[in-house]
Amino acid sequence: MEILKAGDLVHLRPELTIAACFLLLLLLDLFLPRRIGRSLIGWLGLAGVAVSAVFLALQWNPSEPVSLLGGSFRVDDFGTVLKLVFAGGTALVLLMGIGTAEREGIAAEGEATYLLLAALLGAMILASSADLITLYVGLETLSLSSYVLAGIRKKNRKANEGAFKYAVQGGISSALILYGMSFLYGISGSTELTAINSAVQAADASLTPLLYAAVFLLLAGFGFKIAAAPFHMWAPDAYEGASYPVAAFLAVVSKGAGLAVIFRLFYGVFFQQTLINGQNVSALEYDVFLAIMILAAAAMIVGNVLALKQKNMKRLFAYSGVANAGYLLVPIGIQFSAVHLTNFAELVYYLVAYLLMTVGIFAALLIVERLSGTEALLGFAGLYYRAPATTVALVLLLLSLAGFPVTAGFFGKLFILFGAVQVRMYALAIIMVVTSVLSYYYYFGILRQAFMRSEAPETAGARVPWTVYAVLWFCAVAGILLGFYPQGIISQVQNIFSVTVDLF
Template sequence: MGVQEWTGPTVGDLAHLAPELTVAASFLLLLLLDLFLPRTVNRNLIGWLALAGTVAAAVLVGYQINPAETVSLLEGSYRIDDFGNVLKLVFFAGTGLVLLMSIGSLKREEITSEGEYYYLLLAAVLGAMIMASSSDLIILYVGLETLSLSSYVLAGIRKKNRKANEGAFKYLIQGGISSAVILYGMSFLYGISGSTQLISINEAVQSADMSLIPLIYVAFILLLAGFGFKIAAAPFHTWAPDTYQGASTPIAAFLAVVSKGAGLAVIFRLFYGVFFQQTLLRGENISGLEYDVFLAIMILAAMSMIVGNLLALRQKNMKRLFAYSGIANAGYLLVPIGIQFSVVHLTNFSELIYYLIAYLLMTIGAFAAVMIVERLSGTEELSGFAGLYYRSPGTAVAMLLLVLSLAGFPVTAGFFGKLFILFGAVQLRMYALALIMAATSVLSFYYSFSILRQMFMRGEIGETRGEKIPWTLNAVLWFCAVAGIVLGFYPQGILSELQNIFSVVGMDLF
């Protein structure tokens, strides 16, 4: 029997790849426009076109959502399924809001290549999309590097800013090391299985000879360390504060939400795809390897929650404060992954996505508020919020709603997101993890309410600057603030919809 050669993607395959192709085409179009448009043309045009491309791709992803259908492309290496589709919609929402808060807000004296800024954001979100849908180690790594390389450039795009240069350099060096560590871990999995596809690796891991178990542990440790860096989980978080502080504020928001979300998507698909045995779904005991893998994820989650919240207490720079808050939230988002699926708890994915959406809204909204305050007071420090209620009441009220959600105040999306994750941990008798989650959530109240104290209980410091606030920035701020509250009024319905879209039965992730 002859070997059947792969003839390339069909027209049907290209139709399923329409969202990715739309983003790629938008990237190329904007690159050419930036190259050939006269320098006198306002680069906000490229920003609006980037936003239009993002919205178009999101609509195409929405049309593909179908719980009954999973499409496998590139001989099983790329999957169009609702696990990836839901995450892509989250990525598009985050990227769209970042683009909107950037249009009209970028300072030409800081970012001289505005066109490059916009189309690199599209390249980064394309990498995140590939990561969410990959079921092959090679495709996954291509997506990872597409996102990473674009992010390195975006983090240092303020070329004349010393802090931006320092933060981007740290991000580049540590990011390069983490990518090498991930590639090294993947090489062990390939050596054990002889394949780069997750389904084949899973079969090889589950039936591996005892002599190969140490190599499987080494591969897991390397992968966990590498992706721990990508989501800024402690102790792999050291790049985040300096990078967030030095980067343009919208880029800091992008790294905090979209880049982190892509890393979580890979951790979910990769670690469940390789190490999960479905024994808990059948009510059986799990193997020692599977137990150790998900125990390590829970330890990483606990460390992130503790380290992130403790270090946030002493921060005076708002972007560094939100960087440490992001580290803590990486811990909260790891909990649904670490506690695993079981016969008594199947809502891990919907809990993860619900809290990721809540985190997206409160983080991007908070960064938008920082941009507005910086224009009003000339500083990104916490002191810049002093007397904000008297200078800009609307901004102060919107920030109040965001801070309440960030702190996990009842009847907000942040509160219910943490509550559902906490209940899941308790339901599976992970009492120590639940206790750490509850204690660190209380701890977050202190630095969250320090912002409110500055806004409402401090007098105005200095004169208000006369810089005009772009309407796009106010739109992002209020959308995130209101959506965070609205999301908290209907949490169970949203969780049910997410659960209907993604069925855990069969764990069809690869």
Template sequence: MEQLRLHVTDLAHLLPELSLVATAIILSLLDLILPNRVNRSLIGWLSLVGVAISAIFVILQLNPSEDIQLLNLSYRVDDFSNLLKLFILTGTGFVILMSLGFVKEKDIPHVGEYYYFYLPAALGAMIMSSSGDLITLYVGLELLSITSYLLVAMKKRDHQSNEGAFKYLVMGGISSAIILYGMSFLYGMVGSSNLAQIGAALPSLIPAYEPLLYVAFFMLLAGFGFKIAAAPFHSWAPDVYQGAHTPVTAFLAVVSKAAGFAILFRVFYLLFGFSSFESSSLQADVFLAISVMAAIAMVAGNFIALKQTNMKRLLAYSGIANAGYLLVPIGTYFSATHTANFSEFIFYLIAYLFMNIGAFAVLMIIEQAEGHTELKGFSGLYYRAPLTALAMVLIVLSLAGLPVSGGFFGKLYIILGTMQTHQYWLGALMILTSVASLYYYFNVVRQMFMRIDYEPVEVKIPVPLGITVWLCALVGLALGFIPHVILRGIESIFVLTTDFLMK
């Protein structure tokens, strides 16, 4: 029991998480104390401060001088988790900033709760990225999931929101049960919930338990596939994205998806990537299955998006396709000539954050002006708000993966990685599906510049939304001019043997 004790000195390593907990508790009490006449955007600004403080603590922990493993190796503070935590906090901060001045009490009765609920959701995602144990991982997963269900259901008077929340709750519960069932197989065979111990023990279990190992893997893959909205486990995403408040949709599309990928990367590489399966094809089959799921997601997401007329549903299917692109560096595995999987993955994840948050921010501007999220709302945007239309063009360039943009180099690095590992079919499929995506992305541009039969509705741009749009557009463009600098910076921080492997 001594090993499971958390010492006072260990709390310093948990300051990013503890600061979010403290902020959420303080804001919940403040929301109760403040009179109703006080604008609840104050809670939003204070939530943003809490996220910024947490991010500062994460930055101070980058490049630790030694391995930091807490609670009997169940919680790990390394640069793999630190980089993902920065991503999670950045995405959460943008979502809260977008909400300021946009979220009204007539849409969400409890605006204060809306703001500080993002904090436990981000905390759950951070716990997932640092987990070295199945139990800790599941606690983080459920913390993120439960708060996400509540955020989706906050538009109580909207029937579409209620339907999406119900579907999300039911299918989310089923996927969590599938994950837990897969975990129970691993625990039953090994007698431990620690990822490092399970990974070390798996090769010796092959002769007696190989069929059960396949069952456990496919259950975990199916459950995690739901969490990242990758086809064929994506059916919930379009309805939930369309029903939820637009900032909540952005949170699900970026932060929640990133947390799911943190699990995928950590679990499957630790369990199957660095274990020696000399007498079995299990390792090859695991990464082939991930590559096949990536291919299905790319094809399904891009081709179903072609016929969408609602922008939220279009971005949902775009997110499914991007889940496929992000699965590729996980599925290609390592080779003697290619070890940059994580760098490629995190670079594209960064580009994905800015291009998607930017797209949702522009959609929020259109929604506020038009009262709906249909694609036709973008008609004539260039003539009504030329600067916003220009920013959207830069965002679309990155979404479509065209030079020179962060999305282009993100896809390019992943494609080059597939070539180095001789996964030519996967690289070719990435190129073909990216070309197909040009149709629906540039349909947005066509609406903004070539449609003149639009209603002359005034487009008002709240300052927080305007800042978000242009920050995302410019950062996405900058990523295309200095991709090597960003990639080199990631590689200088993250070292596979010290920042990922667990002993």
């Protein structure tokens, strides 16, 4: 493998900043008094993410992608855009977590902060991986940090149970991914995605069963990472046991990183660019992306149906996350073609909208739990009369999640829907519409409790840090503002992204 030169470090400034901040906070947490370090470490972690985001912004729209470490790590627009999304999501989660550790049952706030940074580093590595080994290193960095974060509330029985299920099923999914990768390596003799792509296109017909086995093993493994049905069974328990900031991180950044690697891996290995050139697609390529579309449809249906009967709010939004994993898989499954080239832009726009909606919702859930002392739907009873401002922000977030017109969630789903219709995936488009309408029942059920129920539970009276309110209102307002300029954002992302340049 090519040795990293000193001049190459400038391209790794975002990742190196996060790594350095992680080590610094780890040392500070050992030596600072807990009274001083509890909030200081949170703010320092937030500052580190902000500096990393500045370095990412400076990498925006380079003249051409930069390959490092023998081509195993790529600095390109695909990775830069997604890493900015991950950094933004982590920053909001860190801000929400400042001052909430003690109430959430987290013994040391510093541990949660630098573990979130480690998980972010893994997500950033995943977004730029062009080699199976680098990809797996990033995947395990993210996964191991997430397992610990899910169980960081050591004295909480639900946290222990959820983290155990998450870790066990996560280990199985990692094994499936490694097994699938072994087939690709055996066929190509290389771990680089471009070399594997060439080998797959030239593979003898006798190797086709092995290629199909690799596809389904990888799809099952990464389906777990993004909590797409039927590989979602860990999510409700892990979300319910985790603290609110950690649950938000698992719902947006961890899911987003899984989608990033699915996009780069499946296009980098199996896409032949035949549709763009107007040629016929091969049977293998057709079946690969058909499998992704089937997974998307299953996630949309299962997630929305199971969310209907949930009374615990964390579990409800865990199933909502399963459904949204399906919506986010649609732009990947419908492929690039001569009539539709905005797949990545649609994915990024809806991912940003989903990030704002979900982080904001978990901030609202934290506030309601402090006010009512319960995580159940009953905690929203009469919320408008107790906390009218919080209820207004909650309305904006739920309207966006439901896909109500003029919100970011509405335009995100609309662009994905139009993309499916453009390539004549009518069944997938119908499933999107029906399941989106189905979600109105449980989203508006929360508003029914807030506005039409006056019997509020006893108020817990716990103090809510101002940072949580800041996150709530930022996400609520940004989700609405994002809906006023959707086409401009999609055009901007589309202008800097090229499937042939960024993925090959």
